[in-house]
Amino acid sequence: xxxxxxxxRQKNRNAPGxxxxxxxxxxxxxxxxLEMLDIVNExxxxxxxxxxxxxxxxxxxxxxxxxxxxNGKPHGGKGGVTTCQLHMREFQEGQTIVxxxxxxxxxxxxxxxxxxxxxxxxxxxxxxxxSVRTGxxxxxxxxxxxxxxxxxxxxxxxxxxxxxxxxxxxxxSAMLFVAAKVTHLxxxxxxQPERDRRVLGMVRAMDxxxxxxxxxxxxxxxxxxKEIPADAIARLNRDYGTAAIKEALxx
Amino acid sequence: MKALYLAVIxxxxxxxxxxxxxxxxxxxxxxxxxxxxxxxLLIFSGPDxxxxxxxxxxxxGVFLWVPRLGLLGLxxxxxxxxxxxxxxxxAARPQEYVADATLRATRSSRMMVLSGLTILAxxxxxxxxxxxxxxxxxxxxxxxxxxxDGSMNVxxxxxxxxxxxxxxxxxxxxxxxxxxxxxxxxxxxFQTLGFTTPRTRPLYTWVGRLFAVAICGGFASIPVxxxxxxxx
Numbered sequence: 307x308x309x310x311x312x313x314x315r316q317k318n319r320n321a322p323g324x325x326x327x328x329x330x331x332x333x334x335x336x337x338x339x340l341e342m343l344d345i346v347n348e349x350x351x352x353x354x355x356x357x358x359x360x361x362x363x364x365x366x367x368x369x370x371x372x373x374x375x376x377n378g379k380p381h382g383g384k385g386g387v388t389t390c391q392l393h394m395r396e397f398q399e400g401q402t403i404v405x406x407x408x409x410x411x412x413x414x415x416x417x418x419x420x421x422x423x424x425x426x427x428x429x430x431x432x433x434x435x436x437s438v439r440t441g442x443x444x445x446x447x448x449x450x451x452x453x454x455x456x457x458x459x460x461x462x463x464x465x466x467x468x469x470x471x472x473x474x475x476x477x478x479s480a481m482l483f484v485a486a487k488v489t490h491l492x493x494x495x496x497x498q499p500e501r502d503r504r505v506l507g508m509v510r511a512m513d514x515x516x517x518x519x520x521x522x523x524x525x526x527x528x529x530x531x532k533e534i535p536a537d538a539i540a541r542l543n544r545d546y547g548t549a550a551i552k553e554a555l556x557x
Numbered sequence: 558m559k560a561l562y563l564a565v566i567x568x569x570x571x572x573x574x575x576x577x578x579x580x581x582x583x584x585x586x587x588x589x590x591x592x593x594x595x596x597x598l599l600i601f602s603g604p605d606x607x608x609x610x611x612x613x614x615x616x617x618g619v620f621l622w623v624p625r626l627g628l629l630g631l632x633x634x635x636x637x638x639x640x641x642x643x644x645x646x647x648a649a650r651p652q653e654y655v656a657d658a659t660l661r662a663t664r665s666s667r668m669m670v671l672s673g674l675t676i677l678a679x680x681x682x683x684x685x686x687x688x689x690x691x692x693x694x695x696x697x698x699x700x701x702x703x704x705x706d707g708s709m710n711v712x713x714x715x716x717x718x719x720x721x722x723x724x725x726x727x728x729x730x731x732x733x734x735x736x737x738x739x740x741x742x743x744x745x746x747f748q749t750l751g752f753t754t755p756r757t758r759p760l761y762t763w764v765g766r767l768f769a770v771a772i773c774g775g776f777a778s779i780p781v782x783x784x785x786x787x788x789x
Contacts, residue, residue, distance in 0.1 A: 314655075325655055378658030404656035411651050476662060477646035479572075509573055518649030519572045519642045521669065522745040523662035536748075537755045544751025546573045554564030 307333050307394060310402040313358055319414045339392040340365060340372060359418040367391040370466030374419055375406040380470035380529045388531040408473035412515045423469050425515035426483060432511030433504035434487040436496050455493050462489035464532040471526035477518030482526040484512050485538035492545055502549035509546050575638045580749040582635040583742055589628055594775045604712035608704060611711040643670055665737040672738040679731035693718055716783055725780035736773035743768045
């Protein structure tokens with residue numbers, strides 16, 4: 307199939323970017339979106355041009371490394387899939403596709419379509435972990451967890467931290483990401499000792515990184531490749547409110 | 558005391574804290590809307606019922622300023638926090654998408670600032686109109702809008718005001734925007750204060766819509782009834 311691509315090209319973080327037009331000819335319909343970009347890049351390299359920079363790693367939809375906002379929709383907007391699992395058969399012959407990076411001031415552009423998502427790492431450092439004595443793995447049945455709690459924690463733990471929620475949010479808010487991590491760890495018994503410290507620390511790290519604020523429009527959940535529900539955000543709000551009150555009362 | 562003060566400052570400084578302050582101030586304003594509507598609907602019980610209610614409120618004298626200042630404070634906090642949030646939201650995405658797409662966000666959710674600021678303009682007009690009364694000359698001391706005992710004839714004020722079609726039209730436009738604001742705002746309130754669960758989300762969405770329709774339909778019934786000649 308033949309496509310017209312309008313790709314965001316930007317030399318580095320501080321340089322102004324622009325949309326550059328490329329003709330992508332004879333693309334196999336079974337190619338993935340990233341394979342399509344690989345083909346375009348090979349031709350750019352052959353003709354001596356600078357290839358388009360984009361992030362990718364596992365190409366199996368589980369690492370959270372690929373990004374791309376495709377026609378205004380992160381990961382193509384299908385929901386439940388990452389860009390690497392999006393195939394060209396989803397597009398029309400002759401279609402024009404606008405490809406932009408995930409846009410947020412907290413995700414500065416490294417080059418072209420690749421952005422720096424270290425802000426998510428700083429949020430995790432704010433409390434997205436449990437402090438345990440490491441060593442041999444504990445007996446799996448030693449800590450009983452109710453089925454509904456385990457299911458909720460597991461569904462939230464599916465978050466791969468790709469940042470599509472931020473990219474889709476009208477305000478570039480990271481609430482769905484933080485909500486997924488807090489829901490995961492604050493649901494299970496292992497996360498209880500640090501639950502208040504965790505939510506306060508993660509929300510403060512999120513605010514410090516310069517993300518926007520949630521306005522309950524749920525664009526995030528619509529594009530999430532792991533289908534984290536927006537209800538997780540209500541849980542985050544509840545946990546944060548409780549922890550903030552406890553902190554205030556404790557002085 | 559200082560620790561509490563610092564905790565409040567820290568709460569307001571956080572994203573979720575500001576959102577909760579918006580939600581809590583909205584709760585107070587929603588309660589006011591219900592009370593205000595209930596009072597206004599007395600117009601359908603005739604001039605005596607409405608005027609008696611107004612006389613009772615005015616009879617509070619200085620104490621009427623307690624709810625008035627409270628409301629003013631709530632409106633101030635609601636607007637200040639939302640404008641803070643909106644400014645942060647704009648700063649969080651300095652470079653807009655060239656191709657912008659919306660997948661799920663409702664129209665009302667996307668025009669909250671616009672609908673909110675229009676409602677603010679309307680509130681100012683509304684206060685000048687009825688409370689201060691200098692737009693229609695309601696409070697000029699010629700006695701036209703006063704009852705025999707000297708208290709305000711609120712019934713007559715409302716019928717005269719809404720008898721002017723463009724006045725009623727402006728009220729209806731403002732009410733429509735208020736409805737839009739409420740339908741997103743009320744359902745958001747449950748989410749922001751942390752009550753929403755997968756099972757209750759559809760319920761809260763409908764609570765928001767029903768509340769918006771009930772409040773706006775209730776208020777709109779008065780200018781419509783006046784224009785239709787039902788209230789004279």
